[in-house]
Amino acid sequence: MSHPTPALDLPLAQAREWQVLLHSGRASAADKAALQVWREASAANAQAMAQVEGLWSLLGQLGETVADVPALSGVPKVVPLPRRRFRATRWGASLAAAAALLLAVWLPQGLWLGLYADYHTRPGEVREVKLADGSTLTLNGDTALDWTVSDGRREIKLYRGEADFQVAPDANQPFYVLAGPAQIRVTGTRFDVNYSSDARVTLAISHGQVQVSDGRHAAQLVNAQQQVAWLNGDLQNLEPLDEAQRLAWQRGRLVFRSRPLDQVFADLQRSQGGRVLFLDDAARDLQVTGVFASADPAAVLRAIEHNLPVKFVRLPGLLLVSAREPVAQ
Template identity: 60%
Template sequence: MTHPALLAQAREWQVLLHSGRATEADRAAADAWRRAAPEHDRALREVEGLWALLGQIERPAQPPSVRVVRRPLRWAVPLASAAAVLLALWLPRGTWVGLYADISTGPGEVRELRLEDGSLLTLNGDSALDWQFVDGRREIRLYRGEADFQVAHDPRRPFTVSAGEAHIRVTGTRFDVRLDPEGADLAVSGGRVLASSEGREPLPVVAGQQVQWRGGELQAPQVLDARQRLAWQRGKLVFRDRPLAQVFAELERSQGARVLFVDDAARALQVTGVFALDDPQAVLRAVESTLPVRLVRLPGLILVASRG
């Protein structure tokens, strides 16, 4: 089996070579890397296999029967314009973050960490952060994913968390912070925190409330639905009328495959259900059996398209 680190390097070369920005020097360097060891050549051949598979989906070698492939152009057009994006999505999450984060978790991995001040951190799957305790300050930076913070009370040393545009300041309490491409989300389950964004006055958020940052702006506090929002802490995934796009975004923290929507129609479909955090395949089976979508599974990637 090819080592994951070599596969990651091979994927990076493949993305560069198909990005349209590769120079002759880049191509020569990729060729030299390939010839440096048999393991390198094997890794690149595995990556090229996915590229070839995408090509087969775009342009079947033989006319497919109607029974096997319905509406083939539905896949061909998006894939033809997004092949390089697909390869980029196939890169392991956190390839760069992992270089500088103090702690990170893989998909499906939940980890606890006791800090030197006695605070307890619990990281959800596919998360990364680092911390710095200097000059009377306790500072955390969340790079991706989600973490629950049980902060040791110390009025002399404020505890701050930065997550994208979000800034959170406390002296001792319990709260959960999630950071994804849409923005940051804060849920307070105990005590009181001060939430802010750059250049804005801090907003008090108390136990039983949650707030979001969208487009860099801090939104008004909302009532916290702890059963759904903090379900991961109980080993559950709880969805109540959640758009399919959000469901898959959360599911990516539990399973290794990336998800790409081929069309927009499927994104807004609603999902309701309770699932075990350690059984993401149950979510996929439920989606396929109850919603008008079809899933195509590729190595490290799931393509989602609406049916009909």
Template identity: 60%
Template sequence: MTAEADLRSQAREWLVLLNSGRASAADHAAMERWRRTSAEHAKALAEAENLWALLGQVERPAAIVQAMPRRKRRWPLPLASAACLLLALWLTPPGWHADLRTQAGEIREVTLEDGSRLQLNGATAMDWNADADGQRRVRLYRGQVDFQVAADAVHPFVIEAGEARIRVTGTRFDVNLLGDQVLLAVSEGHVQVSDADGREQAVQAGEQIAWLAGRLQSPQPLDAARALAWQRGRLVFRDRPLTEVFEELQRQQTQQVLFLDAAARELKVTGVFALDDPQALLRAIETALPVKLTHLPGVLLVSSDG
């Protein structure tokens, strides 16, 4: 996720909270502080407010609402309508036009024209191109891919994922585009990597490296049990933020997630879960953590509990 897209996401979350009927005076003050952080913050919120104003007109007719039995509702009908429409209009996943795509919950194996073998995790999208000069290029828009690149010293295999650049001639590695970070885990051989600032680094088999907000970090020993767990049908988390956990979870189910407060975003998760049972992970989160999960059509709202 780019910095601009992340700001838009945060702006949407502020509007969902402030229109939920739960927002306190402190929440309104915190939103104003967020708005004044920078001109980019103010622009993102203004765009969200303009779209929200348009969506606010899409409500049930008054006669229908009045005819409904009166009961206490935690989330007003206009909020549910607006939240769902916002997601439909703004959260069209990147790479919807890509050459290769998987749906949420789908794991797909692909063999490219050059003989390279790929395994795509759920909700992954990428372009593949081999030009007349033999250059081999992949653009990863979202998701996670295990690459087994066919050896060809003359024609390097280049991958772009966010601000990450990965260049190999033949080896095996895993690329995980997760929010505003990219994670590379090298199983075999070696990989040459760089970022938008021109920093370069060689990463060897048994190492992993991350790009955070586009900046290349230092190599670390490979934690294969966690980084490659999806290939064995598992999700493994070790003290990971709840935002990252839900990023992983959305590869297995289509429901979109919106956080309503910062406290919920910072909660940590540790555990091992089955990849094909996302509901078990949701139950574990709500049981073990002080969070409230509110289900709307196509949307999961996450807030601190108490």
């Protein structure tokens, strides 16, 4: 996935994916029938679909005004519906604000906030940042973060993406990294934080020691050559650091060992633009193993398409992914 889809928002995320498929021009009669089955499967599904349809319809009615709002990468193009010309410019201004609000609702918060971040990278870009305190950050592609120093505290707010931190030692000014539910406190060390598009946060420690918390339970220490993850907001158990896989991006590589396909696409988002939308859970759970050059994401797509039972539908700025039905014998 190209944007966070927390478990509690799964029906809404699926409804968005269905809506994009319906407006892609590629939806078959079978797809429409499957959508109806999904809608009727639960009240949550029906409510989510109604909400998405309402937002989509209103964005269409605001088509001419939305066109005046700066385009955002990865947002599906909205085809304006016929409407009457507004008689007063104040209505146009109000609707422009409403359109911006609707886009904020439609987009994941990490992307929306990341547009205004202090430091950010484009997909495929790796950037080194020197901070005023002497710390060095290396940002992977499609990363956005803010940096502040105040009241004896150095703080990074990571909105999305991945970064390698080489923190300058300063016992009087602890260094904090906040990424979704993850709270990380250090004084001087080297570590990597990945805030992926499935709302998972992972921390890998190369040198030193850090203190971690999820804000709800007691903080614990993570030592060098260990890694830990936050899933659905909860801090998980410590594990040995799999440096070859976790830090492969620093060597220009993508390494996957039985990785679910949705996590693979979350990593690919660092290297390429556009959005990826899964149309069923069967495709999300397919496993990928391989080593690839991060500068050649197309090779990963070719390998996936050739070796896994998946179907890709390519649209401008959008890739739809679904499980391929087995060939009848």
